[in-house]
Amino acid sequence: MTTIAFLGLGIMGSPMAVHLAEAGHTVAGYNRTPDKTAPLVAAGGRAATSVADAVHGADVVAIMVPDSPDVRAVLTDPGGVLDSAAPGTLVTDFSSIRPDVTVELAGLAREQGLRYLDAPVSGGEAGAKAATLSIMVGGDGADVASARPLLETLGRTVVHVGPSGSGQTVKAANQLVVAGNIALLAEALLFLEAHGVDTTAALEVLGGGLAGSAVLVQKGEKMRTRSFDPGFRIALHHKDLGIVVDAARAAGVVTPVAALVAQLMASAVAAGDGGLDHSALLRTLERLSGR
Amino acid sequence: MTTIAFLGLGIMGSPMAVHLAEAGHTVAGYNRTPDKTAPLVAAGGRAATSVADAVHGADVVAIMVPDSPDVRAVLTDPGGVLDSAAPGTLVTDFSSIRPDVTVELAGLAREQGLRYLDAPVSGGEAGAKAATLSIMVGGDGADVASARPLLETLGRTVVHVGPSGSGQTVKAANQLVVAGNIALLAEALLFLEAHGVDTTAALEVLGGGLAGSAVLVQKGEKMRTRSFDPGFRIALHHKDLGIVVDAARAAGVVTPVAALVAQLMASAVAAGDGGLDHSALLRTLERLSGR
Amino acid sequence: MTTIAFLGLGIMGSPMAVHLAEAGHTVAGYNRTPDKTAPLVAAGGRAATSVADAVHGADVVAIMVPDSPDVRAVLTDPGGVLDSAAPGTLVTDFSSIRPDVTVELAGLAREQGLRYLDAPVSGGEAGAKAATLSIMVGGDGADVASARPLLETLGRTVVHVGPSGSGQTVKAANQLVVAGNIALLAEALLFLEAHGVDTTAALEVLGGGLAGSAVLVQKGEKMRTRSFDPGFRIALHHKDLGIVVDAARAAGVVTPVAALVAQLMASAVAAGDGGLDHSALLRTLERLSGR
Amino acid sequence: MTTIAFLGLGIMGSPMAVHLAEAGHTVAGYNRTPDKTAPLVAAGGRAATSVADAVHGADVVAIMVPDSPDVRAVLTDPGGVLDSAAPGTLVTDFSSIRPDVTVELAGLAREQGLRYLDAPVSGGEAGAKAATLSIMVGGDGADVASARPLLETLGRTVVHVGPSGSGQTVKAANQLVVAGNIALLAEALLFLEAHGVDTTAALEVLGGGLAGSAVLVQKGEKMRTRSFDPGFRIALHHKDLGIVVDAARAAGVVTPVAALVAQLMASAVAAGDGGLDHSALLRTLERLSGR
DSSP states (O other), rough: OOEEEEEETTTTHHHHHHHHHHHHHHHHEEOSSSGGGGGHHHTTTTEEEHHHHHHOOEEEEEOOOOOOOHHHHHSSSSSSHHHHHHOOEEEESSSSSOHHHHHHHHHHHHHHHHHEEOOOOHHHHHHHHHOOEEEEEEHHHHHHHHHHHHHHHHHHEEEEEESSSSOOOOOOOOHHHHHHHHHHHHHHHHHHHHTOOHHHHHHHHHHTTTOOOOHHHHHHHHHHOOOOOSSSSSHHHHHHHHHHHHHHHHHTTHHHHHHHHHHHHHHHTTOOOTTSSGGGGGHHHHHHTOO | OOOEEEEOOTTTTHHHHHHHTTTEEEEEEESSGGGGGGGHHHHHHHEOOOHHHHTTTTTTEEESSOOOOOOHHHHTTTTTTTOOOOOEEEEEEESSSOOOHHHHHHHHHHHHOOEEEEEOSSSSSHHHOOOOOOOOEEEHHHHHHHHHHHHHHHHEEEEESSSTTTHHHHHHHHHHHHHHHHHHHHHHHHHHTTTTHHHHHHHHHHHTTTTBBBBEEEEEEEHHOOOOOOSSSSHHHHHHHHHHHHHHHHOOOOOOOHHHHHHHHHHHHTTTTTSSSSGHHHHHHHHHHTT | OEEEEEEOOOOTTTHHHHHHHHHOOOEEOSSSGGGGGGHHHHOOOOOSSSSHHHHTTTEEEOOOOSSHHHHHHHHHSSSSHHHHHHHEEEEEEEEEOHHHHHHHHHHHHHTTTTTEEEOOOSSHOOOHHTOEEEEEEEEEEHHHHHHHHHHHHHHEEEEESSSHHHHHHHHHHHHHHHOOOOOOHHHHOOOOOOHTTOOHHHHHHHHTTOOHHHHHHHHHHHHTOOOOOOSHHHHHHHHHHHHHHHHHHHTTTTHHHHHHHHHHHHHHHHHOOTTGGGGGGGHHHHHHHOO | OEEEEEOSSTTTHHHHHHHHHHHEEEEEEOOOSSGGGGGHHHOOOOEEHHHHHHHHOOOOOOOOOHHHHEEEEESSTTHHHOOOOOOOTTEEEOOOOHHHHHHHHHHHHHTTTOEEEEEEEEEEEHHHHHHHHEEESSSHHHHHHHHHHHHHEEEEEEEEEESHHHHHHHHHHHHHHHHHOOOOOOHHHHHHHHHOHHHHHHHHHHHHHHBBBBBOOOHHHHHHHOOOOSSHHHHHHHHHHHHHHHHHHHHHHHHHHHHHHHHHHHHHHHHOTTTBBGGGGHHHHHHHTTO
16 A cells, blocks of 8 residues: 555545545545545545655655646745655646646656656546546656556546646646537537527437537537536636647647637637636637627 | 339449448349449449339338439439339438428338438448448338438438428538538638748647547648548538528528638639549639639 | 710719719719719710610710629610610629629620620729729720729729739628728727727727728717718628628638628628618627627 | 847847847847858847846847747746846747736836736738738737837838737737738639639629728739748748637637637648748638639
């Protein structure tokens, strides 16, 4: 069994830490708002009082925080992971952040003798709770191999996609495809509604052919009935599309469809829909059509 | 058993007519280029010498031709279906054409005492051969019910989606989603390649989560390896996106993503890729990125 | 002096007919709603009771109606121009319509022994009143030469741009550029407002450099102060962008920016802004930004 | 007369420094590649050996370098302006950089007791040589007033648009409009060419109406004849559009047309056209149309 520091116990991190504790590992969890530690404690884990307290004695440091500056702070702030972790510790960042920041932070970690994986996940709150996440892992093969048992406690699909930063790159690509598929399904649904088609039947037949997708299966009925409780919030998907557009630009890849979808997602945030499920991107397209 | 005239024996129509003949129906097939009748004849059907010859004595007239003007000609030309079919004949148009033209032609057919269904299909040549097409049917419920046994000979998913034209509307929505999903996957793949990620592993993990889609399953590897033999040709998808954009405009639905994807597909045609599989839309995005 | 039938006395046609009458020509004007003839009569013209009545005895037939079907009706309806005009009559269509329809109608006119010019105008109601229109003329050089004195009575810039239909093509290009320039100025203005910049000063400096344009001069202050009384209505510009997108597609020209701007203009119509000046496209972009 | 340090003597900075020297000011110029100082020396200026050497004794420090990191380095590197300039010195940054970086650097300068203006320019090499630049100035009103005589030595339009950063914001808006106008003119021109219209005549008539613009006047003929020697290089405009898209996103302004044009400009860079004049964006649209 492994001694694990889990930093960040939000909607995603909390059930992930719980799964690790329930699997018999020694888990010390830390969250800025301390009341989030209750589920972990109930599962046999420990509520740490600081990053340093959690990291002390850990073999593995897991991180699950919202954005690039948060990961940077957890690692580089005084008393942070770089200050506190023993050489050889395996840092695994599950957050979805900028690939270039990951590459930089992985370098800093290695200078301190730490090992570093980026392991962003897909599958949302439901996947975190059910331990069915898809996990896209960037880093050294040996580190991935040693982390795999833990990762498979949390997800169904664990794939090593390349060196440090690659996990973040694949996650960015994932968010590009998902946001775009939502936008397309929204346009299609409004198109069908405007023509008076039976949309239940239409979604069934679309799902049976080449237009079928996980977005259609998981979000189609939510969109048809305008049930937009999150799920994965628009504000976070907006953040992710910022990463996509910047990383594409930096790599010299032209992605006009992603750029347009990013504008639509920004419009959803501007309209105050940031707290809704990302399938509520439908509402932006509805507004565009004056509906 | 039913007496069927099958008009249009191309890549899609030929295997469909063969399935009907093999199911025991009496099928007379007609094609402008007569050598296309060979598979039908081998399956026990008859090669008709004209539309009128095929239609004479038929209970059902099946049509599978490329575009709106072709369906119009088959129906309204001298000696066409409207001239030749007996009252009560069930005309079933499998072609993918403009919804407004379908509504108009269905009206003309009804004035002649004919019954009329629009029944465009999804699933491509492979689906036609395997009789696993998705068929989206517009028309009167009673007519759909009487056609259902024949339609289920040809497809796995047969859904009545609304009155005349609704099948075409759903097919248009299908083509919108499919083209968009291809464009997004192309952008994602080029993004991953530019960052040096292992794309085989990346497609696996994308496919396991919310980014998963039939396009990813059926086209992902073709795109990764640039294997663009059709399949469904870009030229046809370009035609379909013209229908989508026009029908959306007519209905007052704003579809910016579809409009942009339609421009990319037009670019693929302009670049001479019209004869390739629609997954070759990747090449347009590759050119945009100077690759 | 010339005997002129002027068909269509709306916002544009009325002042144009008045200018011709004031220049000493014999002008018979016809409009479906007959009260629109008053200004022409006050200027010494005659109120005709039908197209045929106006056309009878005319050397020149001028047409200024809203859309392609209207021009077609004026020409081809029973008692229309093709029925009523004497051989050799010079038909000059000032309307902005589809280039392909113009080519077709010009052919029909020539079959009747008529001469035909397409002469769409730019400059709007103000240009019509001030006789400062830009007129883009398609047709035979000899016909353009004979029409030039009349055209220069109406506009400041009269340019022969090619054979029949070319005037419409150039007008379509004009509408593409104008709509796009409005959209860009709208985005720039909202960008400046969001950053708290002094927009009066900013528009001054933008206007002094490479960002300067007629749109900025004529529409910038209207947009800054949200004064959207027409002017040229959004509904008409929406019609024109439909022509642009279709004609580009037909010609195999890929115009992604025009296609996107056409979607924004369609959104303006869908939102109920069709009756406002086209500079009110700003409102669509404002809505996108949740303002 | 004023003692001026001019840092950055490239295509733009060199003629600007020369104008200041010719106007009788004492100008010390510094450039990383020292041979660029020749024109300034010929005009009576002095070639400084370092930033510190140039800044020593200067009342005004002018900066004209390519991008945000360059301005940062000039100011904050050891021996840079912040280290070398006497309290009260007026720093005037003519570079086009990120507004947020300007705000940050202006704050650092004020902490050192320096005064700071952002004064990006529009008008290109030609405007720099002819001293007809448009200069958009952000900063305190008193500082703008004291700098105005120098600024009017360099440009024809000098406008104070708001507090620190506002000049950069207006410049970003300028670049948005200019790039978009180029893209639209490119689409219009290809549209006209594809229809066989006389493009010389067409550009004349477009220029006479609401489609007229400085881009059409200055770039229309270059685009018509494919004469793309710079002028203002695509690589720089690409940089500027990155600023625009980021700043719009940060301000919560949705700019879909700008985002699309930014993708097209990125495509021009990816295709290797970065060294051509920005009007060569036409080539990207040409490639899209397979021409």
